[in-house]
Amino acid sequence: MWGVYMKNKYFKLNKDYILVIGKENKGLIYDLKNGNMIELEKTWTDVLVQLENGIKIENVKSSYTYDVIEKIKKETMGEFYDNFIYEEKTRKGMILPLEGMQKLPPIIHKCYIQMPTSCNLNCEFCFLLKSYPCFVCSKNSNVNSIDSKAYKTFLNNLLNLNVHSIIFYGGDLLSYINTENLLDICLNSEKKPEIWILLHWRHIRNNKILEKEIYKKINFYITFSASDIFDGENEKNFSLFMKTLNYMKEYTKKFELTFVQDSEEISEFKIKDMLDIIINKYKTKIYISKLLDENNKSFMNHLFMRVSPKIFWNNYYYHPCLNGTITLNAEGKILPCPSMENENALKEIFLENKIDKYWKLHLGKIEKCKNCIYRFGCFECRAIEAKTSQRLNGKSLCKKGE
Structure with a gap:
């Protein structure tokens, strides 16, 4: 239906929809408007990657191009353009640059x-x-x-x-x-x-x-x-x-x-x-809360959330659970969370930015999560992963990232 109209046109996802690519060309669209995570067939992922990179519709190398565009357009998730444009994706608030500005109170x-x-x-x-x-x-x-x-x-x-x-x-x-x-x-x-x-x-x-x-x-x-x-x-x-x-x-x-x-x-x-x-x-x-057997890796330590702009961008930069969390235990030690009692106690946690080691441990820094398409909409417990894998950035209780 769009064949003639598409000639010399560009097409891209609207600002509320973010395409994330993982291993083996797996793709997922984060719908920041409705909270959904939409996993894609590899053929659809290939089409959207080309379109998002500014390839004209008529030059996209796929037999699925028109099917993909028609479905995305029908769901009001994307739009045609005469010229390829850059559009900032929807954010919650303003993301400050990491360097060059005075840090706000934590x-x-x-x-x-x-x-x-x-x-x-x-x-x-x-x-x-x-x-x-x-x-x-x-x-x-x-x-x-x-x-x-x-x-x-x-x-x-x-x-x-x-x-x-x-x-x-x-x-x-x-x-x-x-x-x-x-x-x-x-x-x-x-x-x-x-x-x-x-x-x-x-x-x-x-x-x-x-x-x-x-x-x-x-x-x-x-x-x-x-x-x-x-x-x-x-x-x-x-x-x-x-x-x-x-x-x-x-x-x-x-x-x-x-x-x-x-x-x-x-x-x-x-x-x-x-x-x-x-x-x-x-x-x-x-x-x-389920009891875990360290020898049984069948438990899946992930919880997929409804993805708002706030959740997506928080998970982009920070750990979904550790960010913004501190603990004072009964011995007087400052810890990153109540269940990470084996971590070194943090003394001058803010003056020396020691807490950033945990707060900024986003899933892109976790071995099995860094190429997982769900990492920006996933909630995991880092404490039980650290205990079962014996590494702060280890991952043993999930198969999604494999």
């Missing part, structure tokens, strides 16, 4: 602070390798913990920066004598960051402390697992868990959940039914 998206609190629940999954480890409760295994004065000093310095969320974690936080004092410091800050507490649901079950006024301003990440909700055929624990969530809904600001799949004896149907009940009743987010 933006901290998430700061994890580990409390010196123990836990008596003895969950079997506590120290096991698992997905979404930073959203699963954990306990402090160190005896040399810093004192409350050190926490207050760190918080006061942190709150002078641009911090979005502060997440307190580590054991039974509600039993720690200084928890509310630290929450007060955060809540009284002019920056007003979002405050979260991460803990196991059993630490809340019969705890009336949440009825205090301060907790109405606090968000919670709550961990629960298959083994403690389904005690054999006895569903009593599930009933208690739902009562706990009712209590949370009444007395706290907001909560999100992490479900640890730590039992293969519970059917997937039963688990799905339970999660659907929770989501429908509480309209909350649930992270699914």
Whole structure:
């Protein structure tokens, strides 16, 4: 239909659509307008590469040229031009040049602070390798913990920066004598960051402390697992868990959940039914954390996201999870994330730009990811990859980039 019209014309993707080429001429279009990632046949990729490089339509070497253009035009993803033009792709905000300008104060998206609190629940999954480890409760295994004065000093310095969320974690936080004092410091800050507490649901079950006024301003990440909700055929624990969530809904600001799949004896149907009940009743987010066997590489450590301009360009320059994250553990060490405890502690993290080693570790720097067409729309956990591969930039739990 476009045959005559196409003569002497150029054709290219519109500014909301970005073509990325990978190994073996694999291609993918990032639809920044609708959030889709569209994988292409190699023949289509070849046509679009030529068109995007300024080859006239009539000179494109492919028998698929007209089919490709007709489909792209029909989906309003591309346009004809009399001359080949350069058009800046859609961006979120302005990307500053990396050199030659004064650096802005760092933006901290998430700061994890580990409390010196123990836990008596003895969950079997506590120290096991698992997905979404930073959203699963954990306990402090160190005896040399810093004192409350050190926490207050760190918080006061942190709150002078641009911090979005502060997440307190580590054991039974509600039993720690200084928890509310630290929450007060955060809540009284002019920056007003979002405050979260991460803990196991059993630490809340019969705890009336949440009825205090301060907790109405606090968000919670709550961990629960298959083994403690389904005690054999006895569903009593599930009933208690739902009562706990009712209590949370009444007395706290907001909560999100992490479900640890730590039992293969519970059917997937039963688990799905339970999660659907929770989501429908509480309209909350649930992270699914799976236990990982270092000898079993079948787990796929990737999560494809709806790709907005913000997500695409963040992943272009930075790591999808580590960027903007720092951690203070109970020993007083500054770490890139709660689950990268084996990394060297960062002292002058901003003065010496040490944190850039982690924040700017975009997937193009990861061995198996650098040629993957999905790397700008992928979320991965670098902590579990570093542990399983024994290298910061290693990758063993994904086959997409192969």
